[in-house]
Amino acid sequence: MEAEITLDVDGERHRITADTRTTVLDALRDHLGITSAKKGCDHGQCGACTVLADGRRVTTCLSLAVASQDVHFTTAQGLARDGGHPVQQAFLDHDAFQCGYCTPGQVCSAVGVLDEFGRGWPSAVTPDVRAEPELDDEEIRERMSGNLCRCGAYTGIVAAIGEVGGNR
Amino acid sequence: MNPFDYRRAEDADSAVAAVAGRPAAAFLGGGTNLVDHMKLGIANPELLVDVTRLPLGGVEPLEDGGVRVGAGVRNSDLAADPLIRERYPVLSQALLSGASGQLRNLATTGGNLLQRTRCVYFQDVTTPCNKREPGSGCSAIGGWNRYHAVLGASDQCVAVHPSDMAVALCALDAVVRVQGPGGHRGIPLVDFHRLPGEEPDRDTVLEHGELITSIDLPELPMAARSKYRKVRDRASYAFALVSVAAALDVAGGRVREARIAFGGLAHKPWRATRAEEALRGEPATARAFGAAADAELADARPLPGNGFKVPMARSALVSTLTELAGEDA
Numbered sequence: 001m002e003a004e005i006t007l008d009v010d011g012e013r014h015r016i017t018a019d020t021r022t023t024v025l026d027a028l029r030d031h032l033g034i035t036s037a038k039k040g041c042d043h044g045q046c047g048a049c050t051v052l053a054d055g056r057r058v059t060t061c062l063s064l065a066v067a068s069q070d071v072h073f074t075t076a077q078g079l080a081r082d083g084g085h086p087v088q089q090a091f092l093d094h095d096a097f098q099c100g101y102c103t104p105g106q107v108c109s110a111v112g113v114l115d116e117f118g119r120g121w122p123s124a125v126t127p128d129v130r131a132e133p134e135l136d137d138e139e140i141r142e143r144m145s146g147n148l149c150r151c152g153a154y155t156g157i158v159a160a161i162g163e164v165g166g167n168r
Numbered sequence: 169m170n171p172f173d174y175r176r177a178e179d180a181d182s183a184v185a186a187v188a189g190r191p192a193a194a195f196l197g198g199g200t201n202l203v204d205h206m207k208l209g210i211a212n213p214e215l216l217v218d219v220t221r222l223p224l225g226g227v228e229p230l231e232d233g234g235v236r237v238g239a240g241v242r243n244s245d246l247a248a249d250p251l252i253r254e255r256y257p258v259l260s261q262a263l264l265s266g267a268s269g270q271l272r273n274l275a276t277t278g279g280n281l282l283q284r285t286r287c288v289y290f291q292d293v294t295t296p297c298n299k300r301e302p303g304s305g306c307s308a309i310g311g312w313n314r315y316h317a318v319l320g321a322s323d324q325c326v327a328v329h330p331s332d333m334a335v336a337l338c339a340l341d342a343v344v345r346v347q348g349p350g351g352h353r354g355i356p357l358v359d360f361h362r363l364p365g366e367e368p369d370r371d372t373v374l375e376h377g378e379l380i381t382s383i384d385l386p387e388l389p390m391a392a393r394s395k396y397r398k399v400r401d402r403a404s405y406a407f408a409l410v411s412v413a414a415a416l417d418v419a420g421g422r423v424r425e426a427r428i429a430f431g432g433l434a435h436k437p438w439r440a441t442r443a444e445e446a447l448r449g450e451p452a453t454a455r456a457f458g459a460a461a462d463a464e465l466a467d468a469r470p471l472p473g474n475g476f477k478v479p480m481a482r483s484a485l486v487s488t489l490t491e492l493a494g495e496d497a
Contacts, residue, residue: 001171001172001173001174003174019171020171020172020173020174020216021169021171021172021206023203042207043204043207043208044200044204044270044271047268047270050270053273056244056273057269057270057273058270058273058274059200059268059270059271059274062199062200062203062204062271062274063199063203063274064174064196064199064203064216066174067174067176067196067199067216067218067220109269109270112269112270112273113269116244116248116269119248120248121244121247121248122247122248122253122260122264123264124261124264124265124404126264129247129253129257129260129261129264130253130254130257141404142403142404143269145268145403145404145405146267146268146269146270146271146405147268
């Protein structure tokens with residue numbers, strides 16, 4: 001079934017005609033040519049398709065485009081504008097990638113993680129959920145666990161996020 | 169994925185009418201489980217009624233001392249809510265132990281209750297599964313059953329319920345509020361999910377077209393001392409082998425009351441009423457906690473692949489209660 005869908009991505013509004021089955025990920029890649037969001041597992045398990053939706057990190061492979069109108073999406077490409085996001089620079093400084101396929105999702109997820117820390121959100125490893133969490137490596141690892149990196153750039157990724165979050 | 173119509177619901181009444189009036193219609197919340205199942209060929213709705221814009225949000229204190237959680241509240245927002253963190257830490261911990269940050273930002277409270285088993289045979293449409301296709305058989309009973317049920321299973325189905333959140337809600341005596349074609353009703357969470365019996369394809373007691381509108385938490389001061397413990401094959405982002413949600417009220421070294429539920433053991437969140445009864449008035453010691461676990465697990469019927477779950481559940485309960493009792497010291 002075809003639907004007229006309006007998508008707001010990286011500050012630009014796009015109108016597309018697409019099948020209702022189209023996910024946000026496929027709309028980004030196949031309809032809008034925004035290929036920074038990567039298709040990995042396509043089942044919400046690897047995090048490669050992560051972007052920010054109204055500032056919050058989400059997987060786009062399990063979100064239907066037709067149900068995502070009025071949402072403001074920011075992709076890794078959008079973050080790269082105007083000289084790039086501090087998280088992107090930190091990934092460069094800490095060599096936080098090998099093959100790089102998972103990197104755009106890692107970057108978007110990291111930006112979301114830092115926002116969640118800023119709001120004082122606890123995680124599964126926060127010792128007391130009533131207290132403010134501390135931005136240590138264990139917290140970063142737990143919060144980034146939805147993004148899988150097969151080649152193992154985790155060490156650099158943890159260091160990059162920690163630096164931007166100001167813990168070292 | 170099969171083609172489907174999509175409709176954004178204007179209000180709860182029209183959403184209920186739209187789904188109730190069409191057998192192959194479904195509500196769409198966060199979609200993290202439903203859309204996955206549509207991709208896998210497990211679910212084939214002809215119409216999706218999007219309820220994510222309905223006014224079903226918010227976490228509000230109730231006049232009777234409880235808290236009402238809107239069905240549309242995102243899992244991440246519920247876990248981070250100050251009222252939940254303060255009054256029901258077990259619920260916050262359970263939510264945070266489930267899925268990933270990205271998925272918790274999408275998943276809704278109502279949808280979490282309706283997520284379906286992660287049994288590998290249920291998810292693989294090339295294999296027989298009575299839950300997916302009644303009468304086709306169960307591949308898990310004679311197959312790979314490391315993750316499957318040890319309590320309450322039937323010869324039709326040994327799948328377990330995957331939600332962490334629901335285990336905490338079960339221990340807290342939450343009530344699920346629903347709106348259906350026939351009106352509104354409240355369903356205690358302990359009665360909301362079903363054991364498989366002869367109809368393993370039915371996960372819950374919901375009728376077609378019934379929409380979850382909220383989950384109500386009763387006033388429960390003892391829940392301020394509560395904990396969720398999850399045991400799994402990797403440190404994060406994995407379903408439970410065994411989990412425990414517990415709240416403990418100790419005075420003068422003796423248990424006044426305990427609230428306990430297990431995850432990963434059964435087709436539904438398993439309220440451990442026998443263990444609770446065994447603990448009442450007993451000293452708050454590891455010996456008593458172990459005896460309570462044994463009372464609850466006496467009827468366990470492990471499969472060839474999951475016998476480890478019985479001692480694992482016992483250990484998880486004893487350590488959880490020991491930690492909670494220690495908060496007094």
